[in-house]
Amino acid sequence: MKPAPFAYHRPDSVDEAIALLAEHGYDAKLLAGGQSLVPAMNFRLAQPAVLIDLNRIPGLDAITESDGGVRIGTMVRQRVAERSTVIAARAPLITETLPWVAHAQIRNRGTVGGSIAHADPAAELPAVIVALGARLHLRGPGGARTVEAADFYTGLFGTALEPEEMLVEIEIPAAEPGTGFAFDEVSRRHGDFALAGVAARVRVDADGRCLSARIALLSVGEGPVLAANAEAALIGQVLTEDAIRAAASTASQTDVDPPGDIHATPAYRRQLVDVLIRRALPRAAEKARLAL
Structure with a gap:
């Protein structure tokens, strides 16, 4: 057509x-x-x-260091972000995630800001920026304003953007010492939309106890879903296999109410949430210990 x-x-x-x-x-x-x-x-x-068409506007494709973090212009191509040494050093979760996004041909053209603003509940980058605690810089006729990533998504394909506003930049804050990240998802074939996915961030102290946790899930709700109960269960715990298994079970049973479709039932998506958290959190915890 x-x-x-x-x-x-x-x-x-x-x-x-x-x-x-x-x-x-x-x-x-x-x-x-x-x-x-x-x-x-x-x-x-x-x-x-x-x-x-935003493609002629200069400056929207910049990647800049900022107070230990990084600022990513809305028009940065996903493939450029995937290969950026600045992003790899300051926001490695983005680097780890981008190979999961569609296919290289799509990432050559697709933009970081476009995916974030489109707000597809099965997209990887919205969950990642929520896990990272990103700040989104918007511009409209009334000037500029900043929205926390966790407050940006309002429902199915819904965002805090007003009709006259546009997303101009994504700011990823610096990670504190002892912070580790991991991403994982399951899809029918690599490059397909995920049946479920997880972006995890944890911070540990010198004894290995969890100081903070952020678990953002994709493809299990109308947008990125924070596993708040699972996060709370991890605080103060050494991230052992048992602690992670308990948090994963909590997330799958109490934090999500996933939809069903021709690709996966709600029960199967709950099971995927459990499995993916048990896969991702040990990797995030190991990276956190190395970052102390």
Whole structure:
């Protein structure tokens, strides 16, 4: 199929893009990498009257060091982020996760900010930025504002973005000493949407006891799901096999209410949550001990 007719704009600045959004509101869509939007338009699942192409705007594809962390422009290609030495040093969870995202051909064009703003509940990067405690920098006609990643997702494909706003930058804060990360997922084939996935972050003290934990799950809800009960169960515990098994069981039984579809039943997704947490947390804990 072909997309419905639309007007096309290619602004040269963020201010120009925001002015176009303010003019057209709900009738407009921003085009970043287009790996989700263009297929939806071709099937006429999305029919924007106005398409605003961000690819000419300078500066949105920057990766910069920031107070021990890193800032990633919304138009940074996923493949560029995957290969970035700055991101690998300051946000290694992103580097570990990106090979799981679709296929290399998709990542060559797809953008970090586009995936985050699209808010697909089966996408990896939204869960990762929640696990990392990222801050999202938004711009609109009223100026700039910052939203915590955990507050950004509001429901199925829903975000805190207003119709006249755009995501311009993702800020990943510096990791504290003793912090480790891990990512894992299960899909029918590599590159398919995940049936379930986990992005984990833990911090331990010199005795190996857990000081903090963040477990963000994907493809088990309407957006990234934090396993709050499992996180609480880990605090103060040495991350032994038994402690991790108990936390994984808690997450699968109390933290998620996953949907079922033709690919997986709710019960199977619960089982995947349990298995994936038991896989990811030992790796995160080992990295945390090495980071002391």
